[in-house]
Amino acid sequence: MEQMIQFFAQKEVLIILLALFVILILIYMLTRVRVSTTRKQLKELEVLFNQNKSVPLAFKLNKAIALAKTNDHLIEQVSDVKAKYDSLDQDFKAMAVMLADIEDAIIVRKNKQATLWYEAAHEQLQQMSVAVDDLDALLNGILEDEAEQRSLITKLKDEFRLCKTQLTNQKPMYAHSLETIEAQMTNIESMFSSFEAWMYASEFEKA
CATH class of the missing domain: 1.10.287 (Helix Hairpins)
Incomplete structure (x- = not known):
């Protein structure tokens, strides 16, 4: 016991222990910063997701479908628009799952995985934003x-x-x-x- 006390009392050992303590503190702080950054990025994705989701594509599509029933020349165009909408709707469902996965990864401290998923989700959401704008323009033209x-x-x-x-x-x-x-x-x-x-x-x- 006395030898152990003498060991920890040595200057070099104290310096090493102090250094390890500082390193642990830095790792903890860095982890907190990364988690905070990832949470902020997730919120930005959710805002963009909700902005795209709030565009009344389904409402406009239903009106376009009703219009096509009395205007034969619109049937093919509306059918093409509906196919694009259905594909985009599946993308929205997949994105909702991806955002939930990112949040789960943050909660269990899998920050590296959350960051990788964020990058993939961000790129996909940018593409979806373009698709939403294009589809909205097509529907506005029909209506x-x-x-x-x-x-x-x-x-x-x-x-x-x-x-x-x-x-x-x-x-x-x-x-x-x-x-x-x-x-x-x-x-x-x-x-x-x-x-x-x-x-x-x-x-x-x-x-």
């Missing part, structure tokens, strides 16, 4: 007629509201033809309702 019609009908509705307001404020001026005007307005409101029904059914030619 362009609907967008133009909705823009036009919105302007007409605004003008119609102004006319109704003017009629309400100045009824005495139109007393002699008020019944005819109100009948026409009722007819216009019915036409607006028909427009919405046709648009809902993707019957844009009728609208």
Whole structure:
């Protein structure tokens, strides 16, 4: 026991022990920094993933499919877009699993593995972002007629509201033809309702 105390009391041994302690502290701090960095990178991936996921591709695709049912010239184009969407949807599912794997690797301190998966996921997400933008542009092109019609009908509705307001404020001026005007307005409101029904059914030619 006394020999052991004398051994650890030697200057060289104390220096070695101190050096080992410092090295352990540095390793611990470096590991913490790496884990923190990887967690931050994972959060960035999740933000990018959610941004891409939030693009309403499924909603637009459903409208395009409905439109193709009444427009034969769109069938092939919409079919191609749907195939691209299905492929992209599988990529999203695979990416969700990959992000979960990265998080698990961080939790169990497999930082090297987490970093490798991060690099692969980052590259794949960049490619997916391009695919999402391209698919969104294709769908917007298919639905362009609907967008133009909705823009036009919105302007007409605004003008119609102004006319109704003017009629309400100045009824005495139109007393002699008020019944005819109100009948026409009722007819216009019915036409607006028909427009919405046709648009809902993707019957844009009728609208």
